Amino acid sequence: xxPYSLTIHEAHRLLKDxxxxxxxxxxxVLERIDEVEERIKAFVTIDREGALKAAREAxxxxxxxxxxxxxxxxxxxxxxIFCTKxxxxxxxxxxxxxxxxxxxxxxxxxxxEAGAVIVGKNNMDEFAMGSSxxxxxxxxxxxxxxxxxxxxxxxxxxxxAVAIGESLASIGTDTGGSIRQPAALCGVVGLxxxxxxxxxxxxxxxxxxxxxxxxxxxxxxxAAILLGIIAGHDPLDSTxxxxxxxxxxxxxxxGVKGLKIGIPKEYFIEGMDKEVEEAVREAAKTxxxxxxxxxxxxxxxxxxxxxxxxLVATAEASSNLARYDGVKYxxxxxxxxxLLDMYCRTRDKGFGAEVKRRIMLxxxxxxxxxxxxxxxxxCQVRTLIKRDFEEAFGKVDIILTPTSPTPAFxxxxxxxxxxxxxxxxxxxxxxxxxxxxxxxxxxxxxRGGLPIGMQFIGRALDEATILRAAYHYQSVxxxxxxxxxx
Amino acid sequence: MEFxxxxxxxxxxxxxxxxxxxxxxxxxxxxxPNTQVCPVCLGMPGVLPVLNRRAVEYALKMALATGCRVxxxxxxxxxxxxxxxxxxxxxxxxxxxxxxxxxxxxxxVEGRRKRVGITRIHLEExxxxxxxxxxxxxxxxFVDLNRAGxxxxxxxxxxxxxxxxxxxxxxxxxxxxxxxxxxxxCNMEEGSLRCDANVSVRPTGETTFGTKTExxxxxxxxxxxxxxxxxxxxxxxxxxxxxxxxxxxRLWDPSxxxxxxxxxxxxxxxxxxxxxxxxxxxxxxEGWLEEIKGGLPELPAEKAERFVxxxxxxxxxxxxxxxxxxLALFFEECVRLYPKPKVVSNWIMSEVLKELNxxxxxxxxxxxxxxxxxSLLKLIDEGVISGxxxxxxxxxxxxxxxxxxxxxxxxxxxxxADRDALxxxxxxxxxxxxAQVEQYRKGKEGLIGFFxxxxxxxxxxxxxxKVVNELLREALS
Numbered sequence: 024x025x026p027y028s029l030t031i032h033e034a035h036r037l038l039k040d041x042x043x044x045x046x047x048x049x050x051x052v053l054e055r056i057d058e059v060e061e062r063i064k065a066f067v068t069i070d071r072e073g074a075l076k077a078a079r080e081a082x083x084x085x086x087x088x089x090x091x092x093x094x095x096x097x098x099x100x101x102x103x104i105f106c107t108k109x110x111x112x113x114x115x116x117x118x119x120x121x122x123x124x125x126x127x128x129x130x131x132x133x134x135x136e137a138g139a140v141i142v143g144k145n146n147m148d149e150f151a152m153g154s155s156x157x158x159x160x161x162x163x164x165x166x167x168x169x170x171x172x173x174x175x176x177x178x179x180x181x182x183x184a185v186a187i188g189e190s191l192a193s194i195g196t197d198t199g200g201s202i203r204q205p206a207a208l209c210g211v212v213g214l215x216x217x218x219x220x221x222x223x224x225x226x227x228x229x230x231x232x233x234x235x236x237x238x239x240x241x242x243x244x245x246a247a248i249l250l251g252i253i254a255g256h257d258p259l260d261s262t263x264x265x266x267x268x269x270x271x272x273x274x275x276x277x278g279v280k281g282l283k284i285g286i287p288k289e290y291f292i293e294g295m296d297k298e299v300e301e302a303v304r305e306a307a308k309t310x311x312x313x314x315x316x317x318x319x320x321x322x323x324x325x326x327x328x329x330x331x332x333x334l335v336a337t338a339e340a341s342s343n344l345a346r347y348d349g350v351k352y353x354x355x356x357x358x359x360x361x362l363l364d365m366y367c368r369t370r371d372k373g374f375g376a377e378v379k380r381r382i383m384l385x386x387x388x389x390x391x392x393x394x395x396x397x398x399x400x401x402c403q404v405r406t407l408i409k410r411d412f413e414e415a416f417g418k419v420d421i422i423l424t425p426t427s428p429t430p431a432f433x434x435x436x437x438x439x440x441x442x443x444x445x446x447x448x449x450x451x452x453x454x455x456x457x458x459x460x461x462x463x464x465x466x467x468x469x470r471g472g473l474p475i476g477m478q479f480i481g482r483a484l485d486e487a488t489i490l491r492a493a494y495h496y497q498s499v500x501x502x503x504x505x506x507x508x509x
Numbered sequence: 510m511e512f513x514x515x516x517x518x519x520x521x522x523x524x525x526x527x528x529x530x531x532x533x534x535x536x537x538x539x540x541x542p543n544t545q546v547c548p549v550c551l552g553m554p555g556v557l558p559v560l561n562r563r564a565v566e567y568a569l570k571m572a573l574a575t576g577c578r579v580x581x582x583x584x585x586x587x588x589x590x591x592x593x594x595x596x597x598x599x600x601x602x603x604x605x606x607x608x609x610x611x612x613x614x615x616x617x618v619e620g621r622r623k624r625v626g627i628t629r630i631h632l633e634e635x636x637x638x639x640x641x642x643x644x645x646x647x648x649x650x651f652v653d654l655n656r657a658g659x660x661x662x663x664x665x666x667x668x669x670x671x672x673x674x675x676x677x678x679x680x681x682x683x684x685x686x687x688x689x690x691x692x693x694x695c696n697m698e699e700g701s702l703r704c705d706a707n708v709s710v711r712p713t714g715e716t717t718f719g720t721k722t723e724x725x726x727x728x729x730x731x732x733x734x735x736x737x738x739x740x741x742x743x744x745x746x747x748x749x750x751x752x753x754x755x756x757x758x759r760l761w762d763p764s765x766x767x768x769x770x771x772x773x774x775x776x777x778x779x780x781x782x783x784x785x786x787x788x789x790x791x792x793x794x795e796g797w798l799e800e801i802k803g804g805l806p807e808l809p810a811e812k813a814e815r816f817v818x819x820x821x822x823x824x825x826x827x828x829x830x831x832x833x834x835x836l837a838l839f840f841e842e843c844v845r846l847y848p849k850p851k852v853v854s855n856w857i858m859s860e861v862l863k864e865l866n867x868x869x870x871x872x873x874x875x876x877x878x879x880x881x882x883x884s885l886l887k888l889i890d891e892g893v894i895s896g897x898x899x900x901x902x903x904x905x906x907x908x909x910x911x912x913x914x915x916x917x918x919x920x921x922x923x924x925x926a927d928r929d930a931l932x933x934x935x936x937x938x939x940x941x942x943x944a945q946v947e948q949y950r951k952g953k954e955g956l957i958g959f960f961x962x963x964x965x966x967x968x969x970x971x972x973x974x975k976v977v978n979e980l981l982r983e984a985l986s
Contacts, residue, residue: 106555119554126548128555225555231786260557261788339786342587345598346552350652362650366591389589389781398783 026051027098027188028506031245034191035093038085045085045096049078049140052098055188056142059509062170064162065184067103068111069143074098077140084138093248095138100190102181103144104151105131105236106225114227115159116149118373119353128225129257130194130236137252142190145180149375150344151201151229153177154447157438158377165434166209167507168473172431175205175447181239182209186507192240192249196226198233199332200427200451203463206239207426207476210465212493212503213239214246215451217484218458219264221250222257228343230336231262233455242503243464243494247271250486269487275494280314282492285419289325290450295428302467302475303425306496310423313499315492320419322411327404328453329445334388334401335456341385347373380441409457416482421489424450426463426476454480462489465502474502510749511713514741515721516670516706517628520683521661522693523635523701524567529658530634531558531601536660538699542640542653550658552596557787560585564660565791567692568608568632569801571662574686574808575627577612581793583631585785590778593652594637602633602663604782608791614666614686615810616678617828625679626667632791635659668707668718673737677730680704681832685809689834697728704733709754710744719744720754724768726761736761740768812837820850829858835873846883856882860900864907876910885913893917894924898970926973928980931964934972935980938963949985957981 026034026048037043053071060066081096106112106124108131113119127135134141148158156164156179164179166172167187174183178195182205185193195202197215206213214237221236228234238249251272256265286307291300311317349355349369356372359365374382388397415422427447437444454461459480466477479489497503529536532549549556572579586604612627637657642649664683670676684702687693695702704727709719724740727733739761744754758777759768807815809831816827816837831837836857843853861882865872885906889899894917905916917923925931938960939946949956957978964977 104555106553112554114554122554124548124553124555126553126556223555224557227554228787259559261559262557262786338783342589342599342781342783345589345591346554346596348591348593348598350593351551351596352553362593386781389783391779391781394781394783 025055025188027055027191029191030241031093031097031191031248034097035095038096039091045078045081045140046075048096049074049098049142052142052188052190059167059187060189062165062509063167063183063187063189064164065145065180065187065189066100066143067113067115067146067159067161067180070110070141073110074140074142077135081138081140090138092137092252094134094252096140097191098140098142099134100143100145100181100184100193101131101134101141102147102178102193102195104147104196104227105194106227107131107141107144110144112144112227113161114150115147115161116374116378117160117354118347118370122353124225126225129222129259130226130253133253134194145178145184145193145195147180148177148201149378150227150340151177151196151198151234152340152377152381154200154204154444155432155434155437156180156205157434158375160375163434166431167509168210169431170509171433172473173208173434175208175427175431177201177205178213178239179205182206182211182213185209185211185239185241187509192238192245194236194249194253195239196229196234196236197451197455198229198235198336199455200448202237202239203451203461203476203478204427204447206463207465207478208431208474210474210476210503210505210507211239211241212243212246212465213237213463214250214486214490215454215461216250216254216486217264217460218455219262220254220460220484220486222255222260222263224257224259228339230339231343232339233332233336235455243462243490243497244272244275246462247275247490247494264484266484271487271490274487275491277491278314279310279492279495282315282421282488283419284310284315284317284492285320285415285422286317287320287322287325287415287422287424289322290424292428292449295425296430296469298469299425299428299430299475303423303477306466306477306500307423309500310492310496313495317423318419320415320422322408322415322453324404324407324411325453328408328456329449331401331404331408332448332452332456333384333445334397335405337381337385338388338398338401339385341382341389344374344378344382349373377441405456408453412453412457412459412480420482421492422480424478424480426450426478430469430473430475450478459483460486460489462486462493464493464497465505466496466500467502468505512710512745512748513671513713514737515668515709515711515718516672516676516737517668518664518666518670518676518679519705519707520664520666520680521703522571522664522687522695524564524660524662524692525694526561526563526567526660528561530561530564530632530660531658534658538701540655542651542655545655546657550596551654552598558601560788560791561660564632565608565793566801567660567690568630568662569793569798570690570692570805571664571687572609572612572630573798573802573805574690575612575614575630575664575683577609577627577630579609579793579798580606581795582606582790583608583793584790585632585788586782587785589781592636593650594639594654594657596637596654596657600634600636601785601788603631605784606790607631614679614682616675616682617824618672618674618678623669623675625669625675628665628667630662630664633661633663635661673734673741676706676737677734680730680733682809685832689806689808697730700728703728706733706737708737708740708744710741710748720756722754722756722768723758724761725758725771732761732763735763735766736768739766743768806834820844820854822850822854826851826854826858829862830854833871835871839872839879842879843883846879847886849886852886853882856886856903860903861907864904875907877907878910881906881910881913888913888917892924892926892973894922895970895974898922898924901970922971924973925968925971926976928976931972931976931980934964934967935960935977935984938967939984946985
């Protein structure tokens with residue numbers, strides 16, 4: 024087995040035992056990038072020198088056995104939405120081309136402190152707006168399982184890189200499914216933690232009340248390891264939760280015996296792919312066989328989730344993206360005639376079509392005379408959706424759903440139909456609206472050989488239970504072990 | 510037709526915290542451009558605000574000092590608009606749930622006291638400043654973000670104000686409180702205290718409001734008064750000529766003495782306020798509030814009342830003396846050393862304030878101490894110098910900070926009360942003015958003042974007026 028295809032915990036054991044050096048591991052990953060990146064296009068920035076330097080430093084740490092963490096010397100990649108000190112950070116947008124932050128996002132800082140080797144920044148939908156990574160201003164990332172297909176999005180570069188071995192793991196962000204949906208489409212594990220579990224400082228905002236960073240990994244154990252490192256209160260993020268971070272690996276192997284799993288009836292909708300539905304129902308049976316108690320639950324306001332999301336998220340985005348005005352950093356149009364001309368042309372040329380569409384939607388939703396009917400109403404419905412989950416969690420411990428209604432779709436298939444594209448996130452969005460943790464993991468393949476994902480949703484701050492269920496499921500099925508071949 | 514004005518004020522006060530509202534940058538005024546900035550106040554991608562608790566404390570002081578009801582869970586909101594001095598494209602302010610509501614401030618105009626309601630007090634961040642290029646740079650504007658993120662409180666009054674005088678009194682009363690609380694420098698020229706006004710007029714007796722205009726750019730008390738006088742007159746003229754007042758924002762142009770339209774209702778911004786998702790509601794615990802309440806100083810209105818009660822001063826004197834916290838302190842300390850409050854008050858209101866106003870200084874920045882003034886007053890009481898000489902001595906004491914006794918000695922200003930010494934001078938005066946002596950004797954007794962004046966002139970004002978009077982009457986009888 025090539026080092027680049029190891030999981031974090033496998034690589035860690037080899038690094039600790041001295042059977043592999045961080046430099047060898049990093050070189051293996053960089054060679055893999057050389058080999059496949061032209062076809063996959065998962066990165067917007069690759070930092071070979073920085074990665075090798077960090078690898079050598081990690082090697083020293085391992086040799087001296089000083090401050091070694093499970094991440095020391097592990098080559099990972101990071102979605103280009105996280106600010107990295109001294110390294111260009113673009114959010115895959117023209118408007119941020121050339122922006123080099125003078126600070127690290129808290130997540131990046133924690134990864135660096137843990138000794139991780141950052142090989143580069145992953146491609147994404149511009150400002151995390153999209154479900155296919157086709158909205159990147161720079162390139163379209165391809166699904167390693169079928170290059171004609173999208174990897175999902177917005178963290179498509181992250182999921183594709185992890186699936187094909189261009190990094191051992193990646194950190195993505197999830198506002199309406201942007202970690203879980205690409206994880207499902209690429210056959211890897213994606214975890215969106217509870218809102219506030221991971222600091223948002225230095226993570227470029229799309230919709231502040233929904234955005235959350237989380238790991239994309241090759242198995243559940245790796246997700247637990249990474250979450251343990253990036254989670255925790257941050258004084259720089261007032262919305263980060265000040266609660267101790269548990270050891271997510273502890274008790275992960277305790278099985279699912281007696282665990283109450285709810286299946287929401289509203290999540291098996293018309294128009295959803297038959298193979299996806301079958302795979303998820305099959306997974307429920309497997310879990311039942313393993314001792315879990317599976318029952319149907321109801322989340323009655325599910326049908327309003329997508330509409331609610333596209334009001335809340337776009338409203339916040341319209342405000343969050345106002346700072347890209349050509350005044351201070353990033354792109355500015357040449358020779359503006361006056362201030363208004365500079366604003367208008369900078370933003371017209373700097374932003375892509377989807378970003379502009381959402382800025383307009385959000386501006387409209389917040390406008391005088393429309394606020395109550397749109398943004399105000401959406402906030403009320405959001406409360407109802409939260410309540411749905413609270414009630415369901417009165418009966419069950421976790422909820423099982425499909426991650427995405429369809430497997431990976433073809434490049435270009437939905438790009439001209441925003442509504443169709445928005446429905447890709449119909450099963451992941453409610454989780455963000457309610458602030459709950461959700462984990463996507465592989466649960467089978469279509470007859471055409473495309474991965475299918477399912478999702479566990481947990482109670483607030485109860486990542487441990489969904490990790491435990493997912494860990495048990497993967498250990499009795501092994502879907503996650505299947506790898507794409509190019 | 511008679512008209513009355515209806516005025517409400519919106520006052521912005523910069524809080525004197527060390528650091529900005531949402532980051533650790535310094536709030537110092539007048540530094541080199543963009544030297545007090547960080548990723549947070551520059552609005553860089555991905556950064557987040559962290560609330561400065563000290564700013565909340567200062568705002569709460571003002572809220573309590575004006576009798577406001579404090580919301581224990583107020584919220585920040587985003588006010589969205591584009592301008593180059595606003596790095597995030599929105600200002601973090603408060604909207605639906607402000608920090609405090611429903612207070613009042615007491616004013617007094619021409620002896621009439623009045624309560625002006627305070628609608629709300631909320632916290633917000635200041636914007637930066639544009640510097641327009643000159644010469645070769647005249648095509649450009651530059652942005653200085655040192656001020657971006659400096660904490661402000663916005664104080665909004667009810668439309669209770671009925672005249673420019675009342676508006677000025679309201680702003681002064683609020684400024685005095687801010688100064689007493691030591692939470693704002695209140696320097697209108699530097700912009701640490703700013704005032705906008707909503708103005709409308711209506712026929713006297715009418716209860717509904719007329720159409721209002723918002724008047725901006727009044728950065729002194731004088732401009733506030735002038736702008737309001739102008740705007741009220743303008744609105745009345747519009748109505749009297751059969752026109753309608755247009756709802757708009759107008760700028761005061763001090764050089765021309767007029768208000769000019771800045772933008773109409775159609776061009777009014779839609780700020781698209783919504784709750785700031787990056788900040789939690791502001792928790793104000795009961796204990797904290799009590800602590801702040803307990804630490805509030807005696808405020809100007811309370812102090813003025815006490816001065817009337819305790820020192821028997823006329824309300825006017827009390828008002829003048831308590832307008833500045835330091836002046837009030839100076840007065841009380843003088844009275845402790847020289848227990849004649851009205852005499853002290855007279856001296857402060859005439860001599861002391863004359864000097865201070867001439868230099869545009871606060872008492873705390875001058876070399877005059879309560880000790881010096883008290884010993885000067887004692888010299889007068891002891892008859893060492895006359896009241897008139899006292900004023901000359903005072904000027905020297907104020908200028909140099911020297912002990913008055915020393916000034917009197919050095920300048921030989923000790924009063925002459927010696928009858929024998931004065932007798933010769935009195936006789937000499939009468940001898941040189943025979944015509945006046947004759948007139949006096951014929952009954953023009955008012956001339957006594959003329960003779961006293963002549964004696965004073967000859968003694969450079971040092972003669973004891975009482976003794977001189979006696980001697981003159983004796984000699985003329």
